[in-house]
Amino acid sequence: MGKLSMSPSEREAFLADLHVGVLAIERSDRPPLTAPIWYRYEGGVVEMTVATESLKARALRPAARASLCVQREEYPYAYVTVEGPVALTEATRELRLDIASRYLGPEVGEAYVADTDGGDATALVLTPETWLTVDYGKS
Numbered sequence: 080m081g082k083l084s085m086s087p088s089e090r091e092a093f094l095a096d097l098h099v100g101v102l103a104i105e106r107s108d109r110p111p112l113t114a115p116i117w118y119r120y121e122g123g124v125v126e127m128t129v130a131t132e133s134l135k136a137r138a139l140r141p142a143a144r145a146s147l148c149v150q151r152e153e154y155p156y157a158y159v160t161v162e163g164p165v166a167l168t169e170a171t172r173e174l175r176l177d178i179a180s181r182y183l184g185p186e187v188g189e190a191y192v193a194d195t196d197g198g199d200a201t202a203l204v205l206t207p208e209t210w211l212t213v214d215y216g217k218s
Contacts, residue, residue: 089212094149104139119178124207127202130198157215160211163208167202
């Protein structure tokens with residue numbers, strides 16, 4: 080582990096903090112798809128939700144793997160990138176509400192989810208296999 084790397088507990092705490100992630104998915108016919116995404120990190124997995132027919136969901140069906148990068152955008156800069164397999168399942172309203180409320184607060188999160196109720200949503204569950212971390216606060 081380099082002097083700027085995070086320990087396992089530091090990287091997991093960083094990933095559990097509030098950041099917008101950037102999801103990257105390999106595609107066979109084009110460059111990788113990269114897109115911002117809300118997420119939560121609990122129980123050792125990263126959970127995200129997308130519309131079932133979104134470009135992200137369509138790209139993940141054949142790829143079944145992804146990476147997620149989250150960063151601190153103010154000094155001291157830091158980032159965590161996690162890579163691994165992604166399972167796709169039906170997103171529950173509870174998961175959608177928890178993630179939306181995490182980013183928007185309870186009241187606006189509830190309104191956001193209510194506006195999208197009735198639409199198909201897919202949960203993406205990324206199981207970390209590889210971690211890349213840097214914390215410039217350690218320099």
